Amino acid sequence: MRPKELIEKRVDIFNEGDAAKIAELYHWDAINHQVANKAIEGRNAIKEMFSMEFSTADMTCIPENIFEDGE
Template structure:
């Protein structure tokens, strides 16, 4: 947890940790019992499981988040983003006491994989 951060600041810190490929820093932004629901995958529950998920994703893909907009009201924050290839997505974060308690992610997985698939994944 990063103390004294407002919800939008927590999401900005998430983007910074994500782009730095810093698994520890990004995981520490989540509450111990947080849930992450990427609409293209199964729900991941708990900070440790979320840490492992990011470690796997960062080891598998070179990914970067370019912020289009961060907006929010109260403890809900929306992140509209794209990657350097133009793949777009959005994340919905519930942030309480400076920690992400729930995240939902929507993005075009088919377009993403088109740019990031290696020959070994297509055989």
């Protein structure tokens, strides 16, 4: 899968509000840095973060541009 396709897949999953599917895109030891929060470490913690966020707000990701090296 090309990087651009991966980002498009993540956007689709985010818009479905599926924390488990988003978490599967991360390595087990991943660290997720959110702008307003402390770093979230590990796939399970990332899944919990998205589960909490999806349960408290109706969020939609609308990318304006996705560039891939070479474009």
